[in-house]
Amino acid sequence: MVRKLDIETHSRILNRLVRLEYGIYGDYKQIKGRLYELRFFFGKGYRIYFTEKDNKIILLLNAGNKDTQGKDIKKALEIIEEVYKQN
Template sequence: MFIIKKTIYFTKWLNSLRDKQAQKKIAMRILRLEYGLLGDVKFFNGIGELRIHYGAGYRIYFVKREKEIILLLNAGDKSTQQKDIERALQLVKEINNENNTI
């Protein structure tokens, strides 16, 4: 089992989706993630891209911390994929810098 944590960026994105069916599918995917069922995931540059094959082709970017924590960084769809990846990588740097100053 994993503990799922979300950044404010991810939460705002999810809440801004107008497609309620997409919100439900994403919520179910996150629930499966809690149980360790990663499904269609691609890893690169230290982050994971959780792919949801519905609607606009949603992507959720995350990092795994320790054995049981997954931090959902941000998300988007296929049309904003490159920008979303760049933002996810920037968030990882910011989070790592914050953790190193504590």
């Protein structure tokens, strides 16, 4: 998703991910169980899904915008199942 964005949007999302690395979550929301979303209130309302395991943030290779949120959440929940099976 990030590669297809204009430079300003790309930069804003990457800056947010860098802040996340330092424990600065910004606006986020618990969706279900161990699934959380980083929320962006510009452009199309981008969302990046993540979980935490062993005190580490795991970005789920799944993201989207407000229009695709239902489908994206379903896919993120499937990915989380796989992440927690690997232990």
